[in-house]
Amino acid sequence: MSEPTILVTGGTGTTGSRVATGLRAAGVAARIASRKPLGADQIRFDWTEPATHAPALDGVDGVYLVPPIGLSAPAPIVEPFLAQAIRAGVRRVVLLGSSAITDETPGLGRLYSLVRGAAPEWAVLRPSWFMQNFVGGHPVAAGIRATGEIITATGDGRVAFVDADDIAAVAVRALLDPLPHNTDHLLTGPEALSYAQCAAIIAEETGRMVRHRPVGVAEFTKLVRESGVPADFAAFLAGLDDDIRRGAEDRVTAVVPDVTGRAAGSFRAFIARHRAELTESAALPAV
Ligand SMILES: NC(=O)c1ccc[n+]([C@@H]2O[C@H](COP(=O)([O-])OP(=O)(O)OC[C@H]3O[C@@H](n4cnc5c(N)ncnc54)[C@H](OP(=O)(O)O)[C@@H]3O)[C@@H](O)[C@H]2O)c1
The missing domain is CATH 3.90.25.10 (UDP-galactose 4-epimerase, domain 1)
Structure with a gap:
């Protein structure tokens, strides 16, 4: 069986860049999505340009999903992307949410149920402030x-x-562990x-x-x-x-040590x- 390929949205950002590094250290191909791709491992991807979504998803098994930044209601953009991802064969989606956002948060909270409902395997990361x-x-x-x-x-x-290093370490485990986490992680x-x-x-x-x-x-x-x-x-x-x-x-949780072992x-x-x-x-x- 070939190694999986993971699309890392926000792959040039604070958590995504660390997730990509962690995936590679684990021997997994990380395809970095960026509006201004540099190099062979990056692909052009813009949330606001749906035409860039299919090429980014081609041949991908899993997605690290950093939602569009700075929008209070990103679901109308993320929902069709998720549907397209699942149609393209993506099984696992790990969403970057926030400890400050719950399912009840108007607009942003909708993303959690979207991911849980659309992806066969998933995790919702809800980190505290970085x-x-x-x-x-x-x-x-x-x-x-x-x-x-x-x-x-x-x-x-x-x-x-x-620390974003810890968020990324949990994300890498959630993307690669043989058993899907299928849970929210409050980090x-x-x-x-x-x-x-x-x-x-x-x-x-x-x-x-x-x-x-x-x-x-x-x-x-x-x-x-x-x-x-x-x-x-x-x-x-x-x-x-x-x-x-x-x-x-x-509040303090034990998710980072529990998931990463450190x-x-x-x-x-x-x-x-x-x-x-x-x-x-x-x-x-x-x-
Ligand atoms: N900061 C905190 O304390 C904190 C705490 C909890 C949760 N969060 C969550 O973390 C998220 C931010 O994640 P982060 O810090 O890892 O990212 P980040 O460092 O803010 O980077 C943003 C990423 O989004 C990409 N991006 C921006 N506009 C885009 C567009 N139109 N289409 C596609 N990609 C686009 C950028 O890539 P390019 O420029 O290469 O395109 C960049 O890689 C926010 O949603 C926030 O809610 C933050």
């Missing part, structure tokens, strides 16, 4: 670099931030931390002044809108912060690994 938000292009990271401030509407609410890191605690850890590990500035939901919505995010999505993101403030993300990475270890990147910015005042 540690990678503190580095790279995410607004939290941009705030740290620009002013040494993390601005949220989360108050003292705590989040069990999870967290090993401890729940407030943004103030995160700021303190970053300051300790980097020697830089970093602090959390809590704001109200209305001010946060305004700030997100000013960064160019559409009004409905800005309101959605602010609502997620408010959920955190009320304790919705203050402990989930800690926030402090993550920051230590990214110390150079976090200290490079001249904008950050020394403590």
Whole structure:
């Protein structure tokens, strides 16, 4: 029997790139979907261009599915793609969802039942907030670099931030394990931390002044809108912060160790690994 081929949507992104690396390390062919493909292992794929879907799915056994980014109701785009995938012979679909999104979440929650209903074998990954938000292009990271401030509407609410390496490790198992998982996986890191605690850890590990500035939901919505995010999505993101403030993300699960056989990475270890990147910015005042 030939080795399976997995289509990795979002394959150039935070989790998808790690999933592709993990699949290859396991000896499995990963076909990376990208709007701007580079190299033989990448294929042009755009959620908004259905004509790109069939070639990406040709000869594929499984799909890592990162839904269209920034849409509050992506089901009308994802549903025909899923139907096409199953017709093309795909058996297993692993969906990237979010701990903050449940089946009841208007718009986005619909994706979970779509995948469960369409794919013969499936897993729904519901990771907590990514540690990678503190580095790279995410607004939290941009705030740290620009002013040494993390601005949220989360108050003292705590989040069990999870390392994208761990999300990808679970995704690879969900894609390749002989027995399909056919379940939702609520993925967290090993401890729940407030943004103030995160700021303190970053300051300790980097020697830089970093602090959390809590704001109200209305001010946060305004700030997100000013960064160019559409009004409905800005309101959605602010609502997620408010959920955190009320304790919705203050929980730790054992999914990462249970599925991968190793402990989930800690926030402090993550920051230590990214110390150079976090200290490079001249904008950050020394403590
Ligand atoms: N950040 C968090 O804390 C967090 C927590 C829980 C869940 N999540 C979920 O994670 C998801 C984001 O996943 P990620 O962080 O792995 O991805 P990401 O780093 O945001 O990358 C987005 C990917 O989507 C691709 N993409 C963008 N527009 C596209 C289009 N029109 N057609 C096809 N591909 C397109 C991009 O590929 P190209 O540019 O190469 O086309 C890129 O690979 C979101 O849905 C979010 O809900 C995030």
